[in-house]
Amino acid sequence: MEKQTITIYDVAREAAVSMATVSRVVNGNPNVKPATRKKVLEVIDRLDYRPNAVARGLASKRTTTVGVIIPDVSNAYFASLARGIDDVATMYKYNIILANSDGDDKKEINVLNTLLAKQVDGVIFMGHHLTEEVRGEFSRSKTPVVLAGSIDPDNQVGSVNIDYREAMKDATNALIASGNKKVAFISGSLLDPINGVSRLNGYKEALTENNITFTEGLVFESDYSYKAGLALKDRVLNSGATAAVAADDELSVGLLNSLTDSGVKVPDNFEIITSNNSLYTDMARPSVTSITQPLYDIGAVSMRLLTKLMNKEDIEEKSIILPYGLVKRGSTK
Amino acid sequence: MEKQTITIYDVAREAAVSMATVSRVVNGNPNVKPATRKKVLEVIDRLDYRPNAVARGLASKRTTTVGVIIPDVSNAYFASLARGIDDVATMYKYNIILANSDGDDKKEINVLNTLLAKQVDGVIFMGHHLTEEVRGEFSRSKTPVVLAGSIDPDNQVGSVNIDYREAMKDATNALIASGNKKVAFISGSLLDPINGVSRLNGYKEALTENNITFTEGLVFESDYSYKAGLALKDRVLNSGATAAVAADDELSVGLLNSLTDSGVKVPDNFEIITSNNSLYTDMARPSVTSITQPLYDIGAVSMRLLTKLMNKEDIEEKSIILPYGLVKRGSTK
DNA sequence: CTGTTAGCGCCTTCAA
DNA sequence: TTGAAGGCGCTAACAG
Numbered sequence A, B: 001m002e003k004q005t006i007t008i009y010d011v012a013r014e015a016a017v018s019m020a021t022v023s024r025v026v027n028g029n030p031n032v033k034p035a036t037r038k039k040v041l042e043v044i045d046r047l048d049y050r051p052n053a054v055a056r057g058l059a060s061k062r063t064t065t066v067g068v069i070i071p072d073v074s075n076a077y078f079a080s081l082a083r084g085i086d087d088v089a090t091m092y093k094y095n096i097i098l099a100n101s102d103g104d105d106k107k108e109i110n111v112l113n114t115l116l117a118k119q120v121d122g123v124i125f126m127g128h129h130l131t132e133e134v135r136g137e138f139s140r141s142k143t144p145v146v147l148a149g150s151i152d153p154d155n156q157v158g159s160v161n162i163d164y165r166e167a168m169k170d171a172t173n174a175l176i177a178s179g180n181k182k183v184a185f186i187s188g189s190l191l192d193p194i195n196g197v198s199r200l201n202g203y204k205e206a207l208t209e210n211n212i213t214f215t216e217g218l219v220f221e222s223d224y225s226y227k228a229g230l231a232l233k234d235r236v237l238n239s240g241a242t243a244a245v246a247a248d249d250e251l252s253v254g255l256l257n258s259l260t261d262s263g264v265k266v267p268d269n270f271e272i273i274t275s276n277n278s279l280y281t282d283m284a285r286p287s288v289t290s291i292t293q294p295l296y297d298i299g300a301v302s303m304r305l306l307t308k309l310m311n312k313e314d315i316e317e318k319s320i321i322l323p324y325g326l327v328k329r330g331s332t333k
Numbered sequence C: 001c002t003g004t005t006a007g008c009g010c011c012t013t014c015a016a
Numbered sequence D: 001t002t003g004a005a006g007g008c009g010c011t012a013a014c015a016g
Helices: A008-015 A019-026 A034-047 A053-060 A076-091 A105-117 A132-140 A164-177 A193-209 A226-238 A249-261 A279-283 A295-310 B008-015 B019-026 B034-047 B053-060 B076-091 B105-117 B132-140 B164-177 B193-209 B226-238 B249-261 B279-283 B295-310
Strands: A065-070 A095-100 A122-125 A145-148 A158-162 A183-187 A219-221 A243-246 A271-274 A289-292 A319-322 A325-327 B065-070 B095-100 B122-125 B145-148 B158-162 B183-187 B219-221 B243-246 B271-274 B289-292 B319-322 B325-327
Touching: A008 A019, A008 A034, A019 A034, A053 B053, A065 A076, A065 A105, A065 A295, A076 A095, A076 A249, A076 A295, A076 B076, A076 B095, A095 A105, A095 B076, A105 A122, A105 A132, A122 A132, A122 A295, A145 A295, A158 A164, A158 A295, A164 A183, A164 A193, A164 A243, A164 A271, A164 A289, A164 A325, A183 A193, A183 A226, A183 A249, A219 A226, A226 A249, A226 B279, A243 A249, A249 A271, A249 A279, A249 B279, A279 B226, A279 B249, A279 B279, A295 A319, B008 B019, B008 B034, B019 B034, B065 B076, B065 B105, B065 B295, B076 B095, B076 B249, B076 B295, B095 B105, B105 B122, B105 B132, B122 B132, B122 B295, B145 B295, B158 B164, B158 B295, B164 B183, B164 B193, B164 B243, B164 B271, B164 B289, B164 B325, B183 B193, B183 B226, B183 B249, B219 B226, B226 B249, B243 B249, B249 B271, B249 B279, B295 B319
Parallel strands: A065 A095, A065 A122, A122 A145, A145 A158, A158 A319, A183 A219, A183 A243, A243 A271, A271 A289, B065 B095, B065 B122, B122 B145, B145 B158, B158 B319, B183 B219, B183 B243, B243 B271, B271 B289
Antiparallel strands: A095 B095, A289 A325, B289 B325
C-alpha cells in the first residue's frame, strides 16, 4: 500500500482545530493565538506533516516556480546565467524548471507551452533570437517574462543585457589602435539581432571612426563552438585579417589554437579579442583578451526583475543594461 | 480583471459532451468515437483551451516533473550530466526542476524537502557525497531516487557511474609504465568516497602491482577548481613527483598552466592524466591526456533508469556501470 | 463509447 | 481569533 499521505485535515483533527487554522499557521498568517499556533506546530512535527505544494498551487494560483528556457546548459555562457538565476530564485523561495531549447524555434514553443500549462509564475528566456511566434505567446499570456542576455528588438518584455554594440566597438577600436587595418568580425548567425544588429553595428562604427571601409569579406558567420573556431583559421587568414573580434569564447579559443598550432604567432602576428570572459579565456595559452560581462549578475538581475514583475511592483525600467569591461590578456599586444 | 481562464468545463459545455469525454481526448484515451473526438478538438482549438497541469497533478498524483539536485550547474562536469538528464526527461515528457546545492548538506536537505513538497515524481541526485541525513530522507520517502555520477556506499538507491577505481588504476599504471616512480594523486576531499575510497584505492592498487610503496606525501587533497590547480604547483614539485593523476579537469589545467608558465616542460619533465575529458582538456596547450567518461550518457541513463523506477518496472540492476576509456593527448609521453 | 459523481489537498472569503 | 463551506481544474472509477 501507498504510505498514507497525511493532510492538513489530519493535523486539524489531531490538534482539535479547523483546517483553516492549520493553514494559517503553515502560511505564517499572524492572526493565530500563540498558544494554538504552538499546539498546531507540535502536531505538525509529530505527524511529520508536509504541505502539498501542488494542492496549494491549485488553490492559490501561485506555484512559486518559474520556467527557464535556455539554449544549452552545457554551454558555459548560459550555465553562468542559469546559476545566477537559480541563486536569486532560491533567495525569493522560487524553484526553476529548466528546459533546453537548442535555440530551436519549435522546441522553444513547445517548452513554453508546457511551462505555461504547469502554471509557472514567470518565465526567463535565453536565446539568440526571438521568433514572432514566441513573442506572440509571450504577449497573449499574462505570465511575466524576462529575457536574460538576449535582445528584444521591440522591447515589450523585461530584459537584462550589456550594451553589446558599445562593447564590440571598444574591442574593435582597441585592435585598430594597435595597428591592425584589417580586423575580422566573427560571430554566430547574423540573423540574430545581437550579432547582426548590435555587435555588427558596433564593429562598423569603430571602422567608420577610423576611416576604414567596411568589407563583407571580413565578416565571418559561424557557430558558437570550439570546433567551428578550429575550422575557421584558413578562411580568416586568407581574408588578410591580422586580428579578430569574436562573439564567443569557445569559438575564439578554437581559432587561437588552430592559429598557434599552425605556426602563427599570437599576438605578434594575429590578435584576438573575445566576448564572454569565461574560464576558457584564462586557461588558453596565450590567454585571451576579452570583453567582460557580468554573466552571473545578468542572470541574477533577470530573476530579481522577474520577482518584481510577478509581484506586480512598479518597475522603473524594464530594459536593464549592466556595465561591461575589457580585460587585457595574452592574445593582444 | 484577470483574463478568464477557460477550463475543461467550458469545453465540455461548448462541445455538448461531459468533462470526462473532454478529459479523455485531452489525454489520448482511445475510448472516444472519432466524430466526438473531432468535435471536442475543434472546440479546444477555438477556445484556445490549455489543460492546467497543476490541477491534473493534484487529481492524478503525478506531476511529470522530476527534481534534479546538482552541486553547481556552471561546473562543466555537472552541466554535461544535466544536459543528458534533460534530454531524456523531455523524451519521456518530463520536466526537471533544477536546484543547485553547492554540495552543502543543509542546502541539499532543504532542496530535497521543497522538491518533495512539490510532489516531483522522482529525484536525480548529484553530489560528491551522501550525508546520512539525505539518505534518511531518501529511504523514508516513496519517491524514487537515482544518483548520477555519485557513489552510494550502501547501494540503496539507483545509480549510474563508471568504475572510478579501475579508471584511476589504469591511469596510474600508464604513468608508471612510462617511467615515473613518483606519481602524485590529486583529488577533491578524501572524505568523499568517490575520492577517498574508489579513486584512491585504484591508485594504491596500481602502486602495489608495481611494487611501489604508497606515500602520504604524494596525496593532495584540493578543490575542483582552476585556481586550486594553479596554487598546487609548488607543493607538487616539492614532493618530488614527476607525474600526476587528477580527479578534475579544471584542477588539472590549472596545475598544467602553472607548471608550464614556470618553465617546467610537460610532458617531458612532468606528465598529467586527468579524469573527465571535458572541453578544457582539448583546449589546453599541451592538451591533456584524460580518462574518458560518457558524461552526457551518465545523465541520460540516470534519467532513463528513473523513468523505469517511476513506472514501477522491474529493474535488473539498480547500479549501472558505464564504460570508460583513456585518450592520449599532449600531457603524456 | 459516454456521463455522473466523488474527490485530490489546500486556500479564502464570510460569519461568528 | 477561529470555523464552515465553497471552490481551484482535473482525473478516475463506476455505471449505463
